[in-house]
């Protein structure tokens with residue numbers, strides 16, 4: 001009698017249910033692989049899950065981050081992707097890849113696609129933790145209406161900060177954008193913000209403290225040119241000063257000095273069985289469509305590896 005090994009139930013493990021991970025899982029399943037996707041927060045869509053309207057999508061209609069994520073999630077489920085709602089805690093890249101989830105269960109996939117993205121960076125100033133949820137927020141779409149007619153401060157000068165400042169400017173009485181450098185956001189977004197009468201800019205400055213009494217009442221600003229400090233009264237603070245990768249569950253050899261995953265041709269890491277896509281990857285372009293495209297490319301690369309091509 002010939003005994004055949006049972007088919008590996010985790011041919012491809014995808015870590016992260018953001019745009020990159022959902023696209024990778026859906027595509028890998030569509031081309032015939034057995035796929036398990038791990039999502040640690042239970043909130044699909046990652047960083048776009050709280051965006052009211054996702055810009056720069058090359059298809060018709062307007063999409064909130066939640067709608068886009070749920071569409072990709074449903075597509076992945078339809079293709080047969082198995083979803084495990086727990087974070088991946090560790091990957092051991094020994095002779096056999098072992099992935100350990102938040103509940104201590106082990107999985108042995110043939111290939112792994114890391115799409116664990118990033119989290120928003122904190123300012124790291126006094127008052128930030130104390131007033132989190134009481135004036136300090138990272139989501140203009142969720143919290144903007146609490147500041148109807150009020151004065152809020154957005155910190156940062158990239159696309160994320162400008163996007164969120166535009167959302168807040170539609171409901172708040174006044175928005176002050178504090179940036180230590182000229183805006184790095186795309187021209188059309190920066191121009192839109194510049195055109196809003198209720199938006200003010202404070203350049204060459206950083207926030208060095210958030211103050212309040214039960215809730216935020218203001219910030220202390222430091223001018224980076226002359227070192228002078230001044231207080232600014234406000235009702236809310238929205239920091240968008242960039243992201244830091246979520247990658248500590250990976251072997252250190254796969255990450256760069258900032259924690260982003262290094263990749264070469266075909267989105268392969270230093271371990272040929274592990275691929276990376278999206279925001280967690282060093283050199284990632286930044287937009288949602290790029291994250292989805294990289295997810296598909298990583299799925300193709302993992303498929304080729306398993307097929308021995």
Ligand SMILES: Cc1cc2nc3c(=O)[nH]c(=O)nc-3n(C[C@H](O)[C@H](O)[C@H](O)COP(=O)(O)OP(=O)(O)OC[C@H]3O[C@@H](n4cnc5c(N)ncnc54)[C@H](O)[C@@H]3O)c2cc1C
Nearest residue numbers: 016018019020040046047055088117118160278279287288
């Ligand atoms: C404020 C802001 C506004 C933006 N607006 C736009 C826009 O309008 N248009 C646009 O194209 N782009 C926009 N972007 C960029 C967009 O958010 C990113 O390109 C995209 O989210 C990257 O997707 P990702 O899947 O790589 O990572 P993420 O979105 O970070 O998703 C990663 C997922 O992995 C999960 N995860 C993390 N660690 C683990 C683990 N150990 N185990 C299991 N799961 C894990 C997380 O919970 C998360 O769901 C914006 C970004 C910001 C910050």
